[in-house]
Amino acid sequence: MNLVRQAARQLPPAQREAIHTFIRRVQRSIHHFVLQHAVRNRFAAAAYYSFVNHEFLREARAVAAGQLRYASDHRTQSGSYYLLRRNIHRLEKGLIMRPRRRVFAADFIDETVEIFAHAMRSSGGEWNSELVWAEDVLSDYFAAVDVTTAKVAPAYAQYLNIEKVAREPDAVRAVPYRRNLTLPPPVNFEDFMALTRRRRSVRWYDDRPVDRMMINRALEAAAQSPSACNRQPFNFRIFDKPEMAQRVTAVAMGTKGFAQQVPAVAVVIGQLRAYPFERDRHVIYIDGSLAAMSFMFALESMGIASCPINWPDQEPHEARIREIVPMEEDERVVMLISFGWPDPTGMVPFSSKRSVADMATFNRIA
Ligand SMILES: Cc1cc2nc3c(=O)[nH]c(=O)nc-3n(C[C@H](O)[C@H](O)[C@H](O)COP(=O)(O)O)c2cc1C
CATH class of the missing domain: 3.40.109.10 (NADH Oxidase)
Structure with missing residues (x-):
């Protein structure tokens, strides 16, 4: 294609443009043909995005880097706060379940206590909101489950051994709670809607x-x-x-x-x-x-x-x-x-929004 383009440079403008249009059409047809195969067959898609189009490679590399980092954080337990957050969240979900099971989270409680122990050590005795949350949820968890169960008992023993600096008693414990629904929501719909329009x-x-x-x-x-x-x-x-x-x-x-x-x-x-x-x-x-x-x-x-x-x-x-x-x-x-701060003399596009009827459907099944 490049040779054709170079040759076209010697031609008068009208012919040059015709050749360029022809090249663009051929390229579009080839692209269309390749995409059709890529849609039908995932191996063709993989080949296309591996050898022809490299646009996904950066994401693939970043995903691989993320997994490596996750694994190394997990292995060394240095700063694997993502896993701590996720697991504490899962414990909270277990605590709010209806009915709550006598034992839950047995397959990840040991890992959670280990990460928590490490996080406590690395914090040098300083409490932060995340550690307070983890500690409060763990203590509610062990109070709620049968700690003599084979899978929970070792984690409980390790939890009891974690050295913790005494904490100021917090007014609110960071554990599942019932929301106070006696008061109306702090923002009414009209005000919220006005904010979305503004x-x-x-x-x-x-x-x-x-x-x-x-x-x-x-x-x-x-x-x-x-x-x-x-x-x-x-x-x-x-x-x-x-x-x-x-x-x-x-x-x-x-x-x-x-x-x-x-x-x-x-x-x-x-x-x-x-x-x-x-x-x-x-x-x-x-x-x-x-x-x-x-x-x-x-x-x-x-x-x-x-x-x-x-x-x-x-x-x-x-x-x-x-x-x-x-x-x-x-x-x-x-x-x-x-x-x-907005410039009061600056204009904003009107940006018409779709109607609810156009945007949403209710109870439509296949
Ligand atoms: C993900 C995203 C990317 C956007 N990128 C741009 C941008 O690169 N340049 C720009 O001027 N506006 C950008 N916008 C603003 C949109 O043009 C704008 O949200 C849209 O036209 C609707 O207008 P509104 O935000 O005033 O409701 C972007 C908005 C979103 C949500």
């Missing part, structure tokens, strides 16, 4: 800096988001110095024309080290996006505008962002979010 992707900001305290409050809201097994496999890397924010924002594809006046940006990063299996590789994008939405709503509730920014998953962009934002091999960019 939030729009805002691309024009004024140059007032966003108070760090407000950013932290929005992050606190983001941290409340749901995540699969409560693993929370994301990080928000914030750039609130305008020159840095603009450099980062400019790497994304969809920011031409407004990147140069973005006062702050969050890079939402997913960590694949949270998972031992490929089956969960997409969860960083789901969990990261749920947290991103809460972050944007929280900003909006304080009058700060934002715009989610697509992350193009392609080699040159990945290389460029990694030159600016430190990232490990298993870390993937989920999206960027620019934010700042």
Whole structure:
């Protein structure tokens, strides 16, 4: 094709264009033909994405790096907090089950106690919210199950031996609880709906800096988001110095024309080290996006505008962002979010939304 293109350069413009159009058509037909086979046959798809199109290779590499990291964290128990979080969450689910079983979690309680023991040692006696949660749930777990059961007894013995610094008695124990439903929800639907309508992707900001305290409050809201097994496999890397924010924002594809006046940006990063299996590789994008939405709503509730920014998953962009934002091999960019005080003279697209009838169906089965 390149030879044909080179030869075409010698021709008059009209013929050159005709040849280019012909080449594009041939390329499209070949692509279509290959894709049709890839859809029908998974080996053809694998061959295509291994030898012809390399777009998935970076993700595959990151997934492999994540699994390696998961395994090494697990083996050395250094910082395998993802597994601790997941297992404590599973214990909580066992505790709230109706009816609750006399013994549950027998196949992972030993591993959980081991990780907890390690986490306590590495914290040097300092309690943090995660350790408090783990400790409280474990103590409720051992109070609830039959600790003489063969599979639970060794874990219980190890749990009792863990050295713990005395803790201030907390007002609230970090264990399953009944919500106080006597009060109405703190936000009514009309107010919430108004917030969803007010939030729009805002691309024009004024140059007032966003108070760090407000950013932290929005992050606190983001941290409340749901995540699969409560693993929370994301990080928000914030750039609130305008020159840095603009450099980062400019790497994304969809920011031409407004990147140069973005006062702050969050890079939402997913960590694949949270998972031992490929089956969960997409969860960083789901969990990261749920947290991103809460972050944007929280900003909006304080009058700060934002715009989610697509992350193009392609080699040159990945290389460029990694030159600016430190990232490990298993870390993937989920999206960027620019934010700042809205410029009152800046316009926002109307962005019509679909109707509920168009968006959802009820009880439709195959
Ligand atoms: C994942 C995602 C990626 C987006 N990427 C960009 C982008 O690169 N550039 C941009 O200007 N807007 C971007 N947007 C904003 C959308 O254009 C915007 O959300 C959509 O048009 C609806 O408008 P609204 O957010 O005001 O409701 C993105 C939004 C999402 C959710």
